[in-house]
Amino acid sequence: MKISTAESVIMEALWRKNPLTSEAIIAEVGEPNGWTEGTVKQLLSRLVKKKAVGATPEGRRYQYAPLVARGAYVEAESQGLLDRLFEGRLAPLVTQFSDAGKLTDEDIAELKALVERIAK
Template identity: 75%
Template sequence: MKISSAESVVMEALWRRSPLTSEAIMAEVCAPQGWTEGTVKVLISRLLKKKAIGATPEGRRYLYSPLVSRQAYVGSESQGLLDRLFDGRLAPLVAHFSDSDKLSEQDVAELKALIEKIGK
């Protein structure tokens, strides 16, 4: 399932706290994004069609909840990036960041710790 960057903003709100009404979603995302109510309603509609979120009726409104976990989404997006740009391999991605001086000392330390943990 492909979730656009705009749709992912709505998903992040729902992953942080759900279920939420459309009004609560709007309160979380409209001001920071500069979006209108209509924009959020369109995004909710798209996510419903994709079955990324579900809607449960509550009185005269709906409560929205994610049907896709953040972990599954991040995994899919990460793998898609690796597949598109680095033939599905992680090492060339890290090498790219290393070659372009995008890795901080903290990044390098965290990567070393992760590699050591994986090696055990």
Template identity: 65%
Template structure:
């Protein structure tokens, strides 16, 4: 399932806390994105149609919750990025960031710890 960048903002609100009404989601994301409430509702409907979220009636409104785990989304998006830009390989991605100066000393230390965790 492909979740657009805009849809991922709505998903982010739901991953942070759920369930939420459309009004709650709009309050969380609309202003920061420059969106109207109608735009947020359109995105919610797209996510419903994709099966990424579920709706449950709560009186006169609906409450929404994610059906896609954030971890599964991040994994799919990360692999998609690697596949599109780096032939599915992680080392060229890290090399790219190191060559552009995007890695901080803290990033490098964290990467070293991760690598040490994989070594026997």
């Protein structure tokens, strides 16, 4: 199943630190997103149903932890974007950002170093 945008916010919290109780998750993402307790609980439930998050009983509550690795998610999302918009290639994406003037000098230096390292 697909992880939706709102759900991914919960996932990010869990990828940052886990396991977490629902209380901790609510504290972590509720306020910043303007979500009530009910909203976060619903998102959590859906993630558990989707098997993207695991819930381990701990006393009367659950400890929640991600079942899918962030890397897998990020990779699928990235590849999806590349495939949809850039014929699956990375260079056109970089060109796009460059043309749009979205790259700072620092970004460029970073990219340069990175590419040179990869090329070795």
